[in-house]
Amino acid sequence: MVGPPGTGKSLLASRMLALLPPLTEEEALEVASVYSVKGETLNAEKFMHRHLRSPHHTSSAIALIGGGSNPVPGEISLAHNGILFLDELPEFGRKALDVLREPLETGDVHISRASGSATYPANFQLIAAMNPSPTGDIDDNRLSPQQQLNYLNRLSGPLLDRIDIQVEVPRLPDYDLPIAKPSADDSMHRVRQEVADTRHIQLMRQGKPNAALSAGELAAICKVSEGDLRFLKAAAKQLNLSMRVFHRTLKVARTIADLHREEAVSRAHISEALGYRALDNLIKQLSSC
Known part of the structure; x- marks a missing residue:
């Protein structure tokens, strides 16, 4: 999702989770296994619910893909059978983003270290959001087209090829207060x-x-x-x-x-x-x- 700040990109991403079907028992056990290896606690009440992981844009490649002296799962494996939401996509490091390319194709991730190697599942739905310009809005006339292009070029072509749908989220024309609708x-x-x-x-x-x-x-x-x-x-x-x-x-x-x-x-x-x-x-x- 591409659009200026405050247009609801993060809100739309959070609502996507409600559109996904419930986990099957097999899928839930896969997710629980990944959390167990990572050492994270899984809420029993949400055992059959899909998860949304939203790592900060300062996260390293190892935090996303997993690793360490004894390889443990990263954010992409913790998002297995759920959603990985990357806000401020170009602010992630180029190396951190490019490690997503293999799991987006294969649905798993291979980690090799001197102490051993491991393969973890990473079949996730990637949702990303970004501003079209580092200043927030491409029409604010604060940067030249070349400076804006340099910002967008932080995203590699092979990564963009793996994002099936790219939609613009425009600024609303009116400043109306939202009204809750019963329907x-x-x-x-x-x-x-x-x-x-x-x-x-x-x-x-x-x-x-x-x-x-x-x-x-x-x-x-x-x-x-x-x-x-x-x-x-x-x-x-x-x-x-x-x-x-x-x-x-x-x-x-x-x-x-x-x-x-x-x-x-x-x-x-x-x-x-x-x-x-x-x-x-x-x-x-x-x-x-």
């Missing part, structure tokens, strides 16, 4: 049910979520027409997307189609998925200045 819980329940139904569709169709599809499965699962596939290829070439982003964009389009209960992926779904590349578009905009 807020009902609305959240409906969204949660829609997410659960969509997940059920994916599990019934292919036995796993769309995010876990391999490149070889995309053609059969997505069912894109020749014309729409040509449209996606032309857009990918114009936007200079990597093959990884090309495949991930198709997975996002498949999920959008599932949300609309449509069997095939259409051009409208592909266009919407391509629109979820806000940070890529911002970098291109600043590079052309």
Whole structure:
């Protein structure tokens, strides 16, 4: 999520946890095992609940990935089967961020030390938030486009390729006081049910979520027409997307189609998925200045 301070990015991230399905018994035991190895206490009342880990941006690479003389799990393993929320993403060290690349692909992390090696699970949902400029707002005219671009370039291309959805969170046009609505819980329940139904569709169709599809499965699962596939290829070439982003964009389009209960992926779904590349578009905009 990219947007100026105070637009609700952290609030949105915290609400994402409520949209995830409850842990299965097997998943809960995996999480409890990681906490046990780390030596952290796990609240028995939240045994079947997913966890949100939010390490500070001063955290080191070892704090994130794990390590030490006797390798212990880090934040990414403590977020296993849950959410890892990284606020102020560019403020994390470049080395700390780049260690996320392997677990984002494989779902586990390998740690080797002189005293031994260990492999810990790290299948987490990454949510990140950032300001578009080190001053907070890209439109405050306090920095040049090149200075803003230098800030964004703290994020490596390979890491950005692994972030499927990049959305802009704009500043609200009016300064209205929020009013609690009685139907807020009902609305959240409906969204949660829609997410659960969509997940059920994916599990019934292919036995796993769309995010876990391999490149070889995309053609059969997505069912894109020749014309729409040509449209996606032309857009990918114009936007200079990597093959990884090309495949991930198709997975996002498949999920959008599932949300609309449509069997095939259409051009409208592909266009919407391509629109979820806000940070890529911002970098291109600043590079052309």
